[in-house]
Amino acid sequence: MSKKDNIPYKIYLSEQESPKAWYNVRAEMKTAHRPILHPGTHKPVTEEDLRPVFCDELVKQELNDKDSFIEIPASIRDFYKMYRPSPLVRARFLEQALQTPARIYYKYEGGNTSGSHKLNSAIAQAYYAKAQGLKGVTTETGAGQWGTALSMACGYFDLDCRVYMVKVSAEQKPYRKIVMETYGANVTPSPSDTTNIGRKMLADDPNTTGSLGCAISEAVEAAVSAEGYKYVLGSVLNQVLIHQSVIGLEAKAALERYDAYPDILIGCAGGGSNLGGLMAPFMADRLAGKKSPRFIAVEPASCPSMTRGRFAYDFCDTGMVTPLAKMYTLGASFIPASNHAGGLRYHGMSPILSQLYHDGYLDEARAVGQRSVFEAAGLFAKVEGLLPAPESAHAIRVTIDEALKCRESGEEKTILFGLTGTGYFDLAAYAQYNDGTMEDYIPTDADLARGFAGLPDVSDAE
Amino acid sequence: MSKKDNIPYKIYLSEQESPKAWYNVRAEMKTAHRPILHPGTHKPVTEEDLRPVFCDELVKQELNDKDSFIEIPASIRDFYKMYRPSPLVRARFLEQALQTPARIYYKYEGGNTSGSHKLNSAIAQAYYAKAQGLKGVTTETGAGQWGTALSMACGYFDLDCRVYMVKVSAEQKPYRKIVMETYGANVTPSPSDTTNIGRKMLADDPNTTGSLGCAISEAVEAAVSAEGYKYVLGSVLNQVLIHQSVIGLEAKAALERYDAYPDILIGCAGGGSNLGGLMAPFMADRLAGKKSPRFIAVEPASCPSMTRGRFAYDFCDTGMVTPLAKMYTLGASFIPASNHAGGLRYHGMSPILSQLYHDGYLDEARAVGQRSVFEAAGLFAKVEGLLPAPESAHAIRVTIDEALKCRESGEEKTILFGLTGTGYFDLAAYAQYNDGTMEDYIPTDADLARGFAGLPDVSDAE
Numbered sequence: 006m007s008k009k010d011n012i013p014y015k016i017y018l019s020e021q022e023s024p025k026a027w028y029n030v031r032a033e034m035k036t037a038h039r040p041i042l043h044p045g046t047h048k049p050v051t052e053e054d055l056r057p058v059f060c061d062e063l064v065k066q067e068l069n070d071k072d073s074f075i076e077i078p079a080s081i082r083d084f085y086k087m088y089r090p091s092p093l094v095r096a097r098f099l100e101q102a103l104q105t106p107a108r109i110y111y112k113y114e115g116g117n118t119s120g121s122h123k124l125n126s127a128i129a130q131a132y133y134a135k136a137q138g139l140k141g142v143t144t145e146t147g148a149g150q151w152g153t154a155l156s157m158a159c160g161y162f163d164l165d166c167r168v169y170m171v172k173v174s175a176e177q178k179p180y181r182k183i184v185m186e187t188y189g190a191n192v193t194p195s196p197s198d199t200t201n202i203g204r205k206m207l208a209d210d211p212n213t214t215g216s217l218g219c220a221i222s223e224a225v226e227a228a229v230s231a232e233g234y235k236y237v238l239g240s241v242l243n244q245v246l247i248h249q250s251v252i253g254l255e256a257k258a259a260l261e262r263y264d265a266y267p268d269i270l271i272g273c274a275g276g277g278s279n280l281g282g283l284m285a286p287f288m289a290d291r292l293a294g295k296k297s298p299r300f301i302a303v304e305p306a307s308c309p310s311m312t313r314g315r316f317a318y319d320f321c322d323t324g325m326v327t328p329l330a331k332m333y334t335l336g337a338s339f340i341p342a343s344n345h346a347g348g349l350r351y352h353g354m355s356p357i358l359s360q361l362y363h364d365g366y367l368d369e370a371r372a373v374g375q376r377s378v379f380e381a382a383g384l385f386a387k388v389e390g391l392l393p394a395p396e397s398a399h400a401i402r403v404t405i406d407e408a409l410k411c412r413e414s415g416e417e418k419t420i421l422f423g424l425t426g427t428g429y430f431d432l433a434a435y436a437q438y439n440d441g442t443m444e445d446y447i448p449t450d451a452d453l454a455r456g457f458a459g460l461p462d463v464s465d466a467e
Numbered sequence: 468m469s470k471k472d473n474i475p476y477k478i479y480l481s482e483q484e485s486p487k488a489w490y491n492v493r494a495e496m497k498t499a500h501r502p503i504l505h506p507g508t509h510k511p512v513t514e515e516d517l518r519p520v521f522c523d524e525l526v527k528q529e530l531n532d533k534d535s536f537i538e539i540p541a542s543i544r545d546f547y548k549m550y551r552p553s554p555l556v557r558a559r560f561l562e563q564a565l566q567t568p569a570r571i572y573y574k575y576e577g578g579n580t581s582g583s584h585k586l587n588s589a590i591a592q593a594y595y596a597k598a599q600g601l602k603g604v605t606t607e608t609g610a611g612q613w614g615t616a617l618s619m620a621c622g623y624f625d626l627d628c629r630v631y632m633v634k635v636s637a638e639q640k641p642y643r644k645i646v647m648e649t650y651g652a653n654v655t656p657s658p659s660d661t662t663n664i665g666r667k668m669l670a671d672d673p674n675t676t677g678s679l680g681c682a683i684s685e686a687v688e689a690a691v692s693a694e695g696y697k698y699v700l701g702s703v704l705n706q707v708l709i710h711q712s713v714i715g716l717e718a719k720a721a722l723e724r725y726d727a728y729p730d731i732l733i734g735c736a737g738g739g740s741n742l743g744g745l746m747a748p749f750m751a752d753r754l755a756g757k758k759s760p761r762f763i764a765v766e767p768a769s770c771p772s773m774t775r776g777r778f779a780y781d782f783c784d785t786g787m788v789t790p791l792a793k794m795y796t797l798g799a800s801f802i803p804a805s806n807h808a809g810g811l812r813y814h815g816m817s818p819i820l821s822q823l824y825h826d827g828y829l830d831e832a833r834a835v836g837q838r839s840v841f842e843a844a845g846l847f848a849k850v851e852g853l854l855p856a857p858e859s860a861h862a863i864r865v866t867i868d869e870a871l872k873c874r875e876s877g878e879e880k881t882i883l884f885g886l887t888g889t890g891y892f893d894l895a896a897y898a899q900y901n902d903g904t905m906e907d908y909i910p911t912d913a914d915l916a917r918g919f920a921g922l923p924d925v926s927d928a929e
Contacts, residue, residue, distance in 0.1 A: 014549065020475045117852060118854040161850070186901050188849060386650065388623070391580050392646065432642040
C-alpha cells in the first residue's frame with residue numbers, strides 16, 4: 006500500500022490537539038495594511054473611536070499588529086469542542102470522479118447547526134461581550150449564516166441577540182429566521198421602525214425590500230443607542246480573521262500528521278473571513294520565506310471585487326456610516342444583480358487580504374460564473390455526499406479546474422480548499438440551477454464605473 | 468483528573484475500527500417473531516413471493532434468522548467512510564445544564580447531507596440493486612428523510628431513483644424535493660397519474676392531498692410494472708434493522724474504549740429502524756444473559772403503537788397491498804391528527820422490536836407529548852449546539868427526564884441515546900412551538916377503536 010493510500014478519508018485531530026491560540030497574520034505582514042480611517046476626520050481610528058461600537062477586547066484585537074498569537078480563552082475552547090476540531094477530508098471520491106492524480110483535501114466547516122465557519126468568530130465575539138458584562142449585541146445578516154451563528158453563540162452565553170435581517174431575505178428565507186428565534190434571537194426585518202435610519206428609509210420608500218447597508222446602519226444605531234449593547238460583524242474585520250485562523254491551524258496540523266503540504270490553497274472570498282482563516286498559517290510560511298502553497302481566492306463574476314475592483318479607501322457599508330478601509334472594492338454602492346444566487350455579495354474585501362493580494366503574497370484571484378459554480382456543487386454533492394453552500398462551491402469549482410489541469414499534466418499536486426458550509430438554506434438557488442432557469446451575470450464596465458464613482462475622496466498619504 | 472474527565476467530548480473510531488459486518492439480532496432471539504404472511508393466502512411468505520418486489524439479496528436478508536453477522540460489502544464500507552464512523556458524543560453541556568450526575572452520551576447520525584441515519588440502509592439497498600444489475604428503484608417518502616437518503620445513495624451508484632412523495636409533503640416541504648432532485652431523483656407527488664392506483668385515487672377524490680399508504684402502493688406498482696426496477700423501504704423491515712446495526716456496533720466499540728457501558732439506552736421509535744440499530748449489540752448482551760442496559764423506546768403520544776396498540780397481524784401499509792406482519796399496531800388505517808408535527812407517524816412497529824417488547828427484552832415504551840418534545844429540543848439545541856430532528860427529540864425528552872431522576876437520587880447512571888438526525892427541514896414545526904401555537908394531541912379510546920376495527924382477521928397459529 007502506498008503512503009497515499011494510508012491516509013484516511015477523514016482526519017480528526019484530538020481535542021487535545023486543538024489550537025490554544027489564534028494566529029494573527031497581520032503581525033508578520035511585510036507591509037502593514039493602511040490604517041482604518043475615521044469617516045468624519047479621515048484620521049486613523051483609535052481605540053477610543055471604536056469603543057462606543059465594539060467590545061473593548063475586540064477593539065484591541067482589531068488594532069493589534071504586534072502579537073502573532075492570541076490565546077483562545079478556555080470558555081471558547083470549551084465551546085469549540087462541540088464541533089471542533091472539524092474534519093480534514095481527503096476527497097478520494099472526487100479524485101476518482103475526475104480521474105486526477107491530484108490529492109484533494111478539504112477542511113469542512115459546515116458540521117455545526119449554523120452550517121458554516123461563521124460560528125468560529127461568533128462564539129468569540131459573544132464571549133468577549135459577556136466577559137465585559139454586556140446585556141447583548143446587535144448585528145445584521147443577509148443570507149443568514151452569520152445571524153444564525155451569532156444566535157447560537159448568544160444562546161449559549163445567555164446574551165440578548167438583536168439581528169437586523171434584510172427584509173427580502175427574511176421573507177425569502179423564513180427558515181433562517183426560525184432557527185435564529187429557536188436560539189432566542191430577536192430578528193427584525195430591515196428597514197424597520199425601531200431605528201431613526203430605518204424609519205427614514207421607510208418614509209422615503211415604504212415598499213423597499215431593504216439592503217445589507219441599511220441593516221448594518223440599523224444594527225450600529227441600535228447598539229450605540231441602547232445601554233449595555235455593542236455591535237458585532239461576521240467578516241471583513243481583522244478580529245474576525247484572527248478568530249478564523251483556527252481553520253487553517255487545524256488544517257495544517259492535520260496535514261502534518263501525514264507529511265502532506267498543499268501545493269495549491271483555494272478559498273472562496275466574500276468579505277474574506279474564510280480564506281483569511283484557512284490560509285493564515287500557510288501565509289506565515291510564505292512571509293517567512295519557506296515553502297508555501299499557491300494561494301487562490303475565488304469570487305463570483307457578478308461581484309468581482311478583487312479581479313475588477315479598485316484598491317482604494319472605501320466605506321465598509323453601503324449606508325456609509327462606518328470607518329473607511331483601504332481595500333479592493335467595487336464601491337460601497339455596488340450591489341450585484343438580483344439574479345445572483347451564489348452568495349459572496351460584499352462590495353469590498355478584508356483589508357488584510359487586500360494588502361496581501363496587492364503585494365503579491367496572495368497569488369491569484371479568480372472570478373467564476375454561478376452556473377459553473379452550481380455545476381461543481383452538484384457533482385461534489387453526488388460523489389462526496391455533502392451538499393455545499395453556494396459560497397463554498399466557488400472553491401470547489403476552481404479545485405476541480407486545477408485537478409483537471411493535473412490530469413492533463415500528470416502532476417500529483419496536493420490541493421487544499423475550504424468547504425465553508427452547507428447548502429440547506431440555499432435550495433431555492435439549487436432549484437434554479439436544476440430547472441435551467443439560472444443565469445450568469447457579469448457586470449459591464451459601465452456598471453462598475455457607477456460603483457467607483459461613489460468612492461470617497463480620501464488622500465492616501467503613505 | 469477523574470476518569471470521567473478523561474473522556475473527550477466526541478469519540479471518533481478510526482476508519483479501520485468500522486464494523487466489517489452488520490449484526491442480525493433476529494438470529495439470537497429467544498422467540499422468533501411470527502412469520503410475515505402473504506396478504507392473499509395468509510401463509511408465510513417465501514423468497515419467491517418477495518422477489519418480484521425486492522432485490523434478491525435483500526429478500527435473503529429479510530428472511531435470514533440464522534446468521535448473527537452479515538458481512539458489509541466493500542463498496543458499502545467505502546461509502547460509509549464519507550460520514551462514518553459517526554461521532555459518539557459525551558453531552559457534557561447538557562449534563563451541566565441539568566446539573567445531573569448522570570453521564571449522557573449520544574450517537575449522532577445527522578452529520579451527512581440526508582440529515583439522518585436512513586442513509587445507512589439506503590446505501591446498502593442501492594448497492595444490492597446495482598449489484599443485481601437493476602436500472603433503478605422506487606420508494607415512497609413522507610417527511611422526506613428516507614427519500615433524501617435514497618436519492619443520495621442512488622446518485623452515488625448511478626441508479627435511477629423514483630420517489631413517490633405524499634403530495635401535501637411535497638407542497639409543504641419543497642426544499643426536500645429540491646435536494647432529492649439535486650441528487651438526480653425523479654420525485655412525483657402522490658397520488659399521481661403515473662400508476663393505476665394513483666389514477667383511481669385521483670378519480671375518487673381529485674383534491675386529495677395523498678397519504679403514505681397511497682404512496683407505498685404507487686411505488687410498489689411502479690416497481691413491479693417496470694423492467695429492471697425493484698421497491699425499497701426505509702424502516703420496519705428486518706433487512707433495515709440489520710443495516711442500522713452499524714449504529715449500535717460503533718457506539719458499543721466507542722464506549723468500550725473508555726470502559727463505559729450504558730445503564731439506560733433510549734431511542735425514538737417510529738418504524739423502529741433507529742432504535743433497532745442502536746440497541747442491537749446491547750440486546751445481544753441481554754439475550755446472552757450478560758449485563759445489559761434498560762431499553763426504552765420513545766414514541767409520540769399522538770401515535771402510540773407500543774404503549775396503546777395491539778400486538779396483532781396487520782398490513783404494513785395503509786393501502787393494504789403489502790404482506791401482513793405480527794407487530795404492535797394501531798391499525799393500518801390509523802393516521803395521527805394533522806396537528807402532529809413531531810414525526811414518527813407510522814401505525815405499526817418493526818416485528819423484531821415488537822416481539823422483543825412483547826417478550827420483555829425491550830423493557831419499556833414511553834409516549835411523550837410533542838410540546839414537551841420541542842421543549843427538550845430547544846434546550847438541547849442551545850446547550851449542545853445541534854438542532855435535532857423532532858423524531859430525535861423524543862429520545863432527548865426521555866433522556867432529560869431520566870437524567871433529572873438521577874439528580875434527585877444522586878445516581879451516576881450512564882445514559883446512551885440515539886440522535887438520529889437534524890431538524891433543518893422541520894423548521895415550520897419549530898416555529899409552531901416558538902410562537903406557542905403548537906398543540907398536543909392524544910387520541911381517544913374511540914379514535915383507537917376505529918383503527919383496531921380495521922385489523923385483518925388472521926388466525927395466529929403458533
